[in-house]
Amino acid sequence: MQELMKGKRGLIMGIANDHSIAWGMAKTLHAHGAELAFTFQGEALGKRVKPLAEQLGVELVLPCDVEDIASVDATFDVLREKWSRLDFVIHAIGFADKNELKGRYADTSRENFSRTMVISCFSFTEVAKRAAEQMPQGGSMITLTYGASMRAMPNYNVMGVAKAALEASVRYLAADFGPRGIRVNAISAGPVRTLAGSGIGEARAMFAFQQKHSPLRRGVTLDELGGSALYLLSDLSGGVTGEIHYVDSGYNIVLMPKPEDL
Ligand code: NAD
Structure with missing residues (x-):
């Protein structure tokens, strides 16, 4: 296998278990020679x-709750100490809040709106700022988004609003860091059965509908998401920044399902 990530060091935030999208990406990047921290x-x-870290020989495994900025700072302090660059x-x-990933968006509480925005959107800006300080030779960052940022989706509610803001922040961060050779992109994934995915009201119906009506007539795999992450994080995508890259079996291009599929 070609080692596209040989000599590259990267931080992966967001593995919860072996169903996590971030875990699929970690396996692919490891297979291509990357040195990882989780x-x-x-x-x-x-x-x-x-x-899971042990399986890939990952030694740097750090606690980090992005709601606590001291914990984000501590993570980057350790990285700076252990690695010369990122x-x-x-x-x-x-x-x-799971209770608001059902029913109407209009009923979102102020408290949950703020918390969702901080964790799901602003944390990427805080992470990107700190990571960029440790990328003197340039680098690449990605976040994960979902197509309900662009269109209204039952039950996704405040998360859709946070993903819209996250996608806008990808463009602003790409503009900020581009002159330093740092690229910032997002992968917009089709539905995957993960801990976070199962928290959305009527998740099963959403998965089934998108699989049935996407051009490829199926969902996406962790390996496919890993392959797209490899592209965006390696030199293969050297000229690409500020993009929202859909990995969703083509579902986002469909305005209406074929009448025979209704
Ligand atoms: P997951 O449950 O495996 O991962 C979500 C991660 O977010 C977990 O590791 C959790 O610990 C972490 N997290 C939540 N709050 C945090 C906090 N305060 N501090 C630090 N970490 C915190 O689910 P996933 O589906 O792999 O989710 C990863 C990303 O992919 C999310 O941004 C999700 O919105 C996005 N996404 C998921 C799908 C899907 O269908 N599963 C589709 C598109 C986008």
Whole structure:
């Protein structure tokens, strides 16, 4: 296998278990020779993430809750101490109160709106700023988004609004860091059965509908998401920044399903 990531070091944030999108990406990047560091949110998830890290020989496995800025700073302090530079970052973090991932968007509470925005959107800006300081030779960062940022989707509610803001922040960060050779992009993934994905009201119906009506007539795999991350984080995508790259079996291009499929 060609080692597209040989000599590159990257931080992966957002592995919860072996179903996580970030885990699929970690496996692909590792297979292509990247040296990795992982973060995990809280000790309960740490118990799941540490054995996964061992599988890939990842030694830097750090606690980080992005709601606590001191914990984000501590993560980057350790990275600075252990590694001379950083080449890439994956931010695969999202959260909204499950009680508001159903019903009407109009009923979103102020508290949950703010918390969702901080964790699911602003944390990428805070991470990107700190990561860029450790990328003197340029680098590449990606975050994870979903097509309900562009269109109204039942139950996705405040998360759709946060993803819209996240996508806008990808463009602003790409403009800020581009002159330093740092690229910033997002992958807009089709539905995947993960811990976060299953928190959305009527998730099963959403998965089934998108699989049935996407041009490829199927969902996407962790390996496929890993392949797209490899493209965006490696030199293969050297001229690409500020993009929202859809990996969704083509679902986003469909305005109406074929009448025979209704
Ligand atoms: P997941 O549950 O495996 O991962 C979500 C991660 O967010 C977890 O590791 C969790 O610990 C982390 N997180 C939440 N709050 C945090 C906090 N305060 N501090 C640090 N970490 C925190 O689910 P996933 O589906 O792999 O989600 C990864 C990303 O992909 C999310 O941004 C999600 O919105 C996005 N996404 C998921 C799908 C899908 O269908 N699963 C589709 C498109 C986009």
